[in-house]
Amino acid sequence: MSVSIAIVGAGPGGFYTAAALIKSGPDCRIDMIEALPAPYGLIRGGVAPDHQRTKAVTRTFAKIAAHERVAYFGCVRLGRDVSLAELRDRYDAVVLALGAPLDRKLAVSGGDLPGVYGAASFVGWYNGHPDFADLAPDLNVKRVCVIGNGNVALDVARVLVKTPSEMASSDLPDHAAKAIQGAAIQEVAVIGRRGPLQAKFTNKELRELGGLADCLPCTDAEDMPDAVTGVAAGRAKRLAEKNLETFRDFACREAAERRKRIRFFFNARPAEVLGEGRVEGLRLERTRLRDGRAQGTGETFDLSCGLVVSAIGYRMAPLEGVPMDTETGVVRNRDGRVEAGLYVVGWAKRGPTGVIGTNKHDGDAAAAQIALDAGPGGRPGRGALEELLRSRGIRWIDFQDWRRIDAAEIAAAPKGAPRQKLIRINDMLAILD
Ligand code: NAP
Numbered sequence: 001m002s003v004s005i006a007i008v009g010a011g012p013g014g015f016y017t018a019a020a021l022i023k024s025g026p027d028c029r030i031d032m033i034e035a036l037p038a039p040y041g042l043i044r045g046g047v048a049p050d051h052q053r054t055k056a057v058t059r060t061f062a063k064i065a066a067h068e069r070v071a072y073f074g075c076v077r078l079g080r081d082v083s084l085a086e087l088r089d090r091y092d093a094v095v096l097a098l099g100a101p102l103d104r105k106l107a108v109s110g111g112d113l114p115g116v117y118g119a120a121s122f123v124g125w126y127n128g129h130p131d132f133a134d135l136a137p138d139l140n141v142k143r144v145c146v147i148g149n150g151n152v153a154l155d156v157a158r159v160l161v162k163t164p165s166e167m168a169s170s171d172l173p174d175h176a177a178k179a180i181q182g183a184a185i186q187e188v189a190v191i192g193r194r195g196p197l198q199a200k201f202t203n204k205e206l207r208e209l210g211g212l213a214d215c216l217p218c219t220d221a222e223d224m225p226d227a228v229t230g231v232a233a234g235r236a237k238r239l240a241e242k243n244l245e246t247f248r249d250f251a252c253r254e255a256a257e258r259r260k261r262i263r264f265f266f267n268a269r270p271a272e273v274l275g276e277g278r279v280e281g282l283r284l285e286r287t288r289l290r291d292g293r294a295q296g297t298g299e300t301f302d303l304s305c306g307l308v309v310s311a312i313g314y315r316m317a318p319l320e321g322v323p324m325d326t327e328t329g330v331v332r333n334r335d336g337r338v339e340a341g342l343y344v345v346g347w348a349k350r351g352p353t354g355v356i357g358t359n360k361h362d363g364d365a366a367a368a369q370i371a372l373d374a375g376p377g378g379r380p381g382r383g384a385l386e387e388l389l390r391s392r393g394i395r396w397i398d399f400q401d402w403r404r405i406d407a408a409e410i411a412a413a414p415k416g417a418p419r420q421k422l423i424r425i426n427d428m429l430a431i432l433d
Pocket of ligand 1: 148149150152153199200270314352
């Protein structure tokens, strides 16, 4: 008898778990249940459209999906089409690989004005995520404020200022390309509540800004410390040293041939989003570091802007029957085990940190826990899920169906681009009909 395993979420966490189960788990059948037609989660909907090399891992994931022990159930949403309790009844093990799709809230007055977006929705919009197809942000603005000093903030800033020819080899969808190319943006302000030494940008991503065709990165020499102090020795210190050198290279200068700026503001935290009816500016409070934390000084300054993107981290969505840490927004677990029969991987397990490959450790840990708990199995798994979905009239797609949608996107690619993304679920399903 084999063990029936449902993995909910077909992003990196889900695929690395399936890979680990195939390699070293018990004799099992694995069903990957995904809310969207398209697999790959953040690789498709989060990784920036101009970072195609990072997306190459989907080739490995496609081989996993095509493995004889694996079945793909696209367009099946947990909580809408099937409940967690129903899955747990039917499967010996359920792995939650749901990521952290909600934005950490920008908790300041005016934070919900039109024109303020969390990175989850804004990045989802320019990456063609169907849930954000209708976001339609108004980019007819001179300055955009991006809050946060992590790689997501850099992605947003860079995508907004790159030229059409710089984006030609990306998979930026048509609707976003048109909006960004027609935008009036002259400056993207990237705002960190702590100093340059505390920025979480990886140095490669930071340096990339120095090579933009029509945009200069720009820092204020006054913000730059003379040396790296107050940062723990080791990796953090090496990163701070490299970033400091890069920030110094970015010292503000005039360059007539570049029309746009990405300007870094440090030691400034959002105090209020200003505007009547929509965003007109951002009030920032100057901070100083105390015990490594940003402490307000009471001194404020305003930046006028027409768009605010808050890239300050993500949380997992609450899910009935799943214990969550309300502070951190992750599922309570011990090394990936929530309780016997229920496991968690990826950002839902450990919060929104790390690179794609970090998920491999989660997959290995979950597979090991499942092997310890599973016993001989015996729950019906796949057949019972199919029966339930059929009884509800729910249409799901398998991996062959996804391959046809994928082929249609590739066939429609503009010259030099890898694909033209379909951004509406109905348009994807229409390919199959
Ligand atoms: P992140 O690296 O954790 O950065 C979040 C930023 O938001 C930090 O600068 C943080 O400041 C700031 N922040 C948090 N709460 C704030 C508040 N209330 N007010 C102002 N600022 C606040 O997260 P991320 O950028 O969302 O990235 C998530 C993960 O994906 C990271 O591991 C990242 O490296 C990875 N990623 C990688 C790439 C790539 O490799 N190209 C691209 C995108 C994302 P403090 O430091 O002061 O808390």
